[in-house]
Amino acid sequence: MTAVKKKTAAASAKKRSNVVAPLFASRAIAERNPGTEFNARWLTDIAINQSAVERRIATLKGRRSVKKAWQSAWLLRAISCIDLTTLSGDDTPGRVKRLCAKARNPVRADIIDALGAQSLNVTTGAVCVYHVMVEEAVAALAGSGIPVAAVSTGFPACMAPIETRLAEIRASVAAGAAEIDIVISRRYVLNQQWDKLYDEVRAYREACGDARMKTIISTGQLATLTNVAKASMVCMMAGADFIKTSTGMESVNATLPVSLVMVRMIRKYFELTGFKVGFKPAGGISKAKDALDYLVMIKEELGVGWLNAALYRFGASSLLGDIERQLEHQVTGCYSASHRHPLA
Numbered sequence: 001m002t003a004v005k006k007k008t009a010a011a012s013a014k015k016r017s018n019v020v021a022p023l024f025a026s027r028a029i030a031e032r033n034p035g036t037e038f039n040a041r042w043l044t045d046i047a048i049n050q051s052a053v054e055r056r057i058a059t060l061k062g063r064r065s066v067k068k069a070w071q072s073a074w075l076l077r078a079i080s081c082i083d084l085t086t087l088s089g090d091d092t093p094g095r096v097k098r099l100c101a102k103a104r105n106p107v108r109a110d111i112i113d114a115l116g117a118q119s120l121n122v123t124t125g126a127v128c129v130y131h132v133m134v135e136e137a138v139a140a141l142a143g144s145g146i147p148v149a150a151v152s153t154g155f156p157a158c159m160a161p162i163e164t165r166l167a168e169i170r171a172s173v174a175a176g177a178a179e180i181d182i183v184i185s186r187r188y189v190l191n192q193q194w195d196k197l198y199d200e201v202r203a204y205r206e207a208c209g210d211a212r213m214k215t216i217i218s219t220g221q222l223a224t225l226t227n228v229a230k231a232s233m234v235c236m237m238a239g240a241d242f243i244k245t246s247t248g249m250e251s252v253n254a255t256l257p258v259s260l261v262m263v264r265m266i267r268k269y270f271e272l273t274g275f276k277v278g279f280k281p282a283g284g285i286s287k288a289k290d291a292l293d294y295l296v297m298i299k300e301e302l303g304v305g306w307l308n309a310a311l312y313r314f315g316a317s318s319l320l321g322d323i324e325r326q327l328e329h330q331v332t333g334c335y336s337a338s339h340r341h342p343l344a
């Protein structure tokens, strides 16, 4: 490389670094939502107008324009919020170990250097696995500060007896999971049995103890956006630390419209109680540009205070690979083949 080229490369790395660093400056740790008593009155006036939701999403997508160095910064932020996930019947300890290595070093060192982002020590937000892989993941992530999340409670269908589901939570916590992604009984939502849903999620929360609880409501199976909104509110009353859209196994998983409904319920709950609950869209989010749409929505609806791993996650198995490709494009001007980013 010529001296002039070296100088230009160093100047653009510095410029990128100046943009990236402020987005990572404040990693607020949210005070944990303790939940409230079950309050049916908070549900009575909830009614969601689907066409208004769709109009709002259309305006959000039209406004998105995150370019150049800012795009790198937002994509690094997105990585720090990924729950890097493997939930497959053919998971092996070897696959989980490789995934954990990727979680520690999610972006190739030469790309990080070119972005001037070495000091950020970017890692993913968590690694998410089935219970039987928790011990393996905990060992592989030791010393990294990256939490292990376990899907639980008869994931994905939630059709096991309640005692079995509670025992699964306790077993994952004992094995070292710091986060538990629970599933709810969809029948309670479809039959409007809100008090039963509350009791179920409250029991899960007690079983979680100090582990953070993400409540998956499986939006694609709840029939209406009003049900999505009410289920979100009940889960927060019952002490959810996060509300999460989907298991990734439903025929319709995370979408922007259901996410908008859920984040507005998070805002409403914050206004009612003063507690911040996190949001995790999951399932089918595999492109960097989709990740940017979600981040823009969170910024506009909840504010930048929600844009960190304490309050926001992506549940995704393949998103990281596409983000790494986009970052490589930012620094080299070329796209690599996706098989060069096989793990995520």
Ligand SMILES: O=C[C@H](O)COP(=O)(O)O
Pocket (backbone or CB within 6 Å): 085, 087, 128, 246, 247, 248, 249, 282, 283, 284, 285, 315, 316, 317, 318, 319
């Ligand atoms: O919670 C995470 C999802 O199961 C991952 O879904 P995905 O494989 O479509 O990214």
